[in-house]
Amino acid sequence: SAVISQKPSRDICQRGTSLTIQCQVDSQVTMMFWYRQQPGQSLTLIATANQGSEATYESGFVIDKFPISRPNLTFSTLTVSNMSPEDSSIYLCSVVGTGAYEQYFGPGTRLTVT
């Protein structure tokens, strides 16, 4: 399976600011996703990061709040904009492996907004 790293691993941010999270994969992958995991909750898909085109967002998530870049097949960024305490979560990127639906996750970015 691919090795996935995320930066930063954690951050504490002030309300109203923005944070960009990076996801780096050690091999080229076609499908890459961003998830949010609120405290004590399950994973919720934010968007599919498409290489060379705009990300595809799930219901309840919008580009103005969570802009995503995917400049190549090994890298993506997720920005959490104009943060509020409700954005405090773990943000995870994932990639599809060689199995049809198997996804592999990065270690996550733990965000606290004060």
Added chain:
Amino acid sequence: GQQLNQSPQSMFIQEGEDVSMNCTSSSIFNTWLWYKQDPGEGPVLLIALYKAGELTSNGRLTAQFGITRKDSFLNISASIPSDVGIYFCAGPSGAGSYQLTFGKGTKLSVIP
């Protein structure tokens, strides 16, 4: 959208005991995935199931794809302290979709 219901929500067991948890859906799934998440880490894929009735093992873990295609089970034999964590089931969100829907998880605590 599709929803996955996991039970139990949490469980406390003695080290050495066997563990069983399940995941059910109101709709048919063609794939079942089981993940484990340790505190402060991302989920790690344990087992993938692709065929109704399939029984697959990974060490002390065994998972089954229910015949009805609406459920799946994960069993852990002879639990050890490092089995502690949250276990999630997941499946494709729709026909032909690579996006996953996750259950709410089963939190496992092992008492030494």
